[in-house]
Amino acid sequence: MESSSKIISSLKRPELVQTQAYVNGNWVSSTSGDSFAVNNPALYPKSEAKIAEVTSMTLHDFNNAIEAAHRAFSTFQKTSGRYRAGLLHDLYQLMMENKDDLAKLVVLENGKPYADALGEVTYAASFFQWYSEEAPRVYGDIIPSSNSTNRILAIKQPIGVCGIMTPWNFPLAMITRKLGAAIAAGCTSVIKPASETPLSATALGYLSQLAKIPPGVVNILPAAESSSVGKLITEHPLVSKVSFTGSTAVGKILMKQSASTLKKLSMELGGNAPLIVFNDADIDKAVTGAIASKFRSSGQTCVCANRLFVHEDVYEEFSNKLVAKLEETTTLGNGFSPDVTHGPVIHDRSMKKVRQHIEDAVSKGAKVLYGGSTRPDLGENFHELTVLGNVTTDMLIAQEETFGPVAPLIKFSTDEEVIQLANDTRVGLAGYFYANDVTRIFKVAESLKVGMIGVNTGAISEASLPFGGVSESGFGREGSKYGIDDYLITKSVVLGGID
Numbered sequence: 001m002e003s004s005s006k007i008i009s010s011l012k013r014p015e016l017v018q019t020q021a022y023v024n025g026n027w028v029s030s031t032s033g034d035s036f037a038v039n040n041p042a043l044y045p046k047s048e049a050k051i052a053e054v055t056s057m058t059l060h061d062f063n064n065a066i067e068a069a070h071r072a073f074s075t076f077q078k079t080s081g082r083y084r085a086g087l088l089h090d091l092y093q094l095m096m097e098n099k100d101d102l103a104k105l106v107v108l109e110n111g112k113p114y115a116d117a118l119g120e121v122t123y124a125a126s127f128f129q130w131y132s133e134e135a136p137r138v139y140g141d142i143i144p145s146s147n148s149t150n151r152i153l154a155i156k157q158p159i160g161v162c163g164i165m166t167p168w169n170f171p172l173a174m175i176t177r178k179l180g181a182a183i184a185a186g187c188t189s190v191i192k193p194a195s196e197t198p199l200s201a202t203a204l205g206y207l208s209q210l211a212k213i214p215p216g217v218v219n220i221l222p223a224a225e226s227s228s229v230g231k232l233i234t235e236h237p238l239v240s241k242v243s244f245t246g247s248t249a250v251g252k253i254l255m256k257q258s259a260s261t262l263k264k265l266s267m268e269l270g271g272n273a274p275l276i277v278f279n280d281a282d283i284d285k286a287v288t289g290a291i292a293s294k295f296r297s298s299g300q301t302c303v304c305a306n307r308l309f310v311h312e313d314v315y316e317e318f319s320n321k322l323v324a325k326l327e328e329t330t331t332l333g334n335g336f337s338p339d340v341t342h343g344p345v346i347h348d349r350s351m352k353k354v355r356q357h358i359e360d361a362v363s364k365g366a367k368v369l370y371g372g373s374t375r376p377d378l379g380e381n382f383h384e385l386t387v388l389g390n391v392t393t394d395m396l397i398a399q400e401e402t403f404g405p406v407a408p409l410i411k412f413s414t415d416e417e418v419i420q421l422a423n424d425t426r427v428g429l430a431g432y433f434y435a436n437d438v439t440r441i442f443k444v445a446e447s448l449k450v451g452m453i454g455v456n457t458g459a460i461s462e463a464s465l466p467f468g469g470v471s472e473s474g475f476g477r478e479g480s481k482y483g484i485d486d487y488l489i490t491k492s493v494v495l496g497g498i499d
Contacts, residue, residue: 022205025215072216160240266476289458
């Protein structure tokens with residue numbers, strides 16, 4: 001396998017690899033001079049794992065970026081929706097023109113297979129395309145007044161500077177889903193990407209520069225440390241809105257900190273998604289959907305199925321076909337190998353949680369039906385895709401989000417039982433089920449306490465979907481016609497004296 005440096009040197013546009021921060025239209029280093037290493041999780045901890053040394057911006061640097069974004073907002077908020085649509089369209093075009101290079105960067109720092117990374121680039125770019133079409137269509141209303149000489153106007157305006165904090169599992173798409181809406185609305189942004197995957201983010205900064213996004217509108221600042229940066233962004237008086245994707249625990253901290261200035265918030269937090277296979281389901285389709293949902297990116301997505309409930313009548317058929325299909329269609333390894341379908345987990349903390357969940361389940365009576373072991377021959381961050389049978393709800397894997405390549409199978413007998421089991425969690429991001437009876441489909445879809453549901457499909461994400469959860473999975477919606485609303489305020493104007 002080629003080294004990271006060789007892959008970077010082979011890029012068609014090597015300038016996409018930027019190790020500085022993009023602030024106010026310029027590439028700058030940290031005022032402290034500090035930096036941190038970005039490693040390829042497929043090679044870690046070998047000497048060739050290091051991809052680059054990236055600047056680590058300080059709180060002073062973030063403060064400067066926020067002030068630059070605030071100054072830029074005074075002008076950018078006055079631009080037309082059609083102008084902003086043009087900027088977003090150019091960003092979309094640039095992402096698609098450079099999709100191969102961008103995908104390689106994602107593979108390098110995230111570890112997912114190249115085909116998945118290329119799919120992410122297309123998905124990420126689609127948000128710029130979508131919001132280029134939404135930008136000119138921010139409509140207000142004229143509302144009849146009880147006073148015949150008055151007219152009430154409700155107008156929509158951009159909220160201001162937006163603080164954006166994103167995770168490592170979709171290093172491009174988690175930014176574009178937020179940034180596209182912010183630009184469409186007329187807002188400016190200060191973005192703190194995950195420290196594991198900053199190069200994908202700074203590549204977007206480079207494309208923003210090529211697209212001639214005005215200075216200060218897009219600011220991207222890598223940093224090794226997250227908690228102090230999050231505190232600064234959430235408490236800064238010049239930041240009007242914060243959008244965060246990450247864990248529920250961190251989301252609660254950011255929400256508490258944001259209360260000091262009553263910021264508008266969008267929170268896309270943890271999940272514990274159920275996938276239910278009813279006894280009238282097409283089992284072959286359910287197996288395909290379960291693999292797509294559970295094992296995409298080696299189980300490291302917020303909408304991955306975390307608990308697989310299978311009706312007792314079809315449990316044996318489903319589990320046997322699931323194992324057989326995994327054996328036939330999946331290959332673990334480095335994402336640049338053409339036959340590889342699944343890559344490593346992101347770091348040792350993820351590996352520890354995967355191992356903890358498997359060992360806890362097995363100690364309580366679960367049976368390993370497939371996989372179950374680490375793969376140190378491939379690298380320290382590789383773990384086999386794993387299927388556990390005879391899982392019960394008292395096991396950790398049924399109670400916590402694994403965020404790794406382990407599928408626990410839980411038997412159920414009745415619709416009422418499985419709905420209760422599926423809803424027995426404090427989070428509610430996504431859910432999936434396979435059934436053919438129309439009455440059951442409506443009943444279950446209306447009963448599951450989640451923000452998004454896939455019925456007879458394991459893939460739900462696209463730009464036109466209102467993406468978001470309920471309960472402790474957060475609030476707000478990204479994508480769709482609703483996604484721009486979180487970046488707007490509604491202002492009421494009353495015109496009087498109209499005879």
